[in-house]
């Protein structure tokens with residue numbers, strides 16, 4: 001699909017789920033940071049694979065297996081291109097961001113992090129970039145240190161020289177916060193981390209979704225992301241890591257596909273990336289993620305970023321004018337990615353979400369798997385409206401109407 | 412499924428308890444305390460009971476959460492004062508049944524003000540909110556019984 005000029009209303013028609021009413025009103029979907037909707041081309045790709053080419057990859061000598069393998073590896077190449085990998089073999093298929101981080105914290109972490117070593121993460125992280133490191137720390141006796149936040153949820157980097165020491169083995173940070181929408185200065189932290197020889201892993205679950213990512217330019221070692229937040233299916237995602245790093249690592253899981261030769265006592269491993277892909281993978285999901293990348297590339301990431309930036313500016317302006325609202329995170333659209341986290345008067349975020357839902361508006365309410373960030377602000381939850389390429393100003397207008405209704409009930 | 416009208420959920424009495432929760436304080440002398448949290452949404456309650464001779468003398472709570480969870484706990488604590496452990500158990504069971512949509516339970520006079528929460532049963536994702544206080548109560552009763560026998 002090619003779209004000559006960017007028009008969210010035209011784009012919207014490509015997403016079947018968006019063409020429905022909820023509670024008697026046309027659906028306004030503003031929970032994109034949790035998962036995006038899927039365009040027809042992605043659904044078609046899944047169906048075409050299962051109808052025409054379904055078979056296992058890298059195993060059969062027959063025609064169907066050949067076709068499935070080609071499509072699966074072509075998708076890997078698309079994902080590699082998506083983040084600027086040096087070669088497709090630097091892309092490991094995973095279930096998503098969570099598994100990609102766990103892969104590194106386990107396969108790399110257990111061999112490279114020891115007692116008294118330090119792991120640096122930020123208070124802003126999603127639980128999937130906290131817990132794997134806590135598990136590693138518990139198993140190795142390593143210590144976790146935190147980059148703290150200022151009053152707008154930005155990393156306080158003055159402390160960085162003190163936080164990074166010769167014991168720092170890994171720095172694991174998010175590209176974009178799912179709780180506040182902050183675009184983090186990853187490049188700067190990565191450069192400082194490399195000076196003390198630490199590995200830099202980036203949680204890109206909210207990054208590769210809204211902007212063109214170039215891992216070389218960012219200067220990081222690992223980048224983890226999920227297909228389902230960028231128009232692809234659930235259950236598929238990827239880890240990008242430098243080839244030499246992947247070559248040096250032990251496998252993550254053992255099983256079929258990841259071996260070179262199996263002996264009674266000793267076995268040897270397949271080459272990267274297959275060394276990290278034990279068992280039958282999510283073939284359809286990988287193909288679907290490739291189709292999602294084709295779709296987003298067709299629309300154009302620059303056009304998407306521009307649209308989202310304008311819409312976010314509009315949303316920030318309109319929402320700031322709602323009486324009793326408090327918006328968490330950076331207040332300027334320039335430091336913000338496509339979501340707004342807020343509370344409204346004494347209405348609890350759950351109540352906000354229920355009232356909006358009754359108007360057909362989907363937002364998220366809760367701690368957004370970022371309890372440390374919530375604790376920083378002394379709250380337990382926020383409501384979160386997150387936008388994507390298919391959202392329009394009229395969606396924001398509906399949100400504002402809904403928020404006025406919340407005020408009506410809770411004032 | 413269509414969501415029923417919001418006014419069946421946000422009744423004045425519920426909002427009133429949300430804004431002015433009863434018995435929201437620490438209990439000085441407590442016989443049992445239960446901490447209950449809903450990790451999905453962050454609702455959280457610490458329920459504290461002072462019990463003598465199988466009777467609840469005082470019930471207090473601290474916690475945070477949405478209007479439904481806070482109002483339900485607040486109303487519950489007002490009914491627990493002077494309530495026997497057996498009656499408290501019946502109250503918890505009756506309220507839980509009402510939340511599961513049982514029309515007879517919803518008519519039970521013993522629930523008193525708690526009956527305004529009946530509308531929550533039509534909002535499946537919010538039933539957990541209404542139940543967190545009574546879940547804590549049931550745990551508290553079990554814990555107390557265990558400690559008494561041991």
Ligand SMILES: Cc1ncc(COP(=O)(O)O)c(C=O)c1O
Nearest residue numbers: 096097098126128178203205226
């Ligand atoms: C910033 C961030 N990191 C990690 C994750 C986890 O992604 P997934 O659940 O797809 O593994 C998410 C999504 O929930 C996220 O927003």
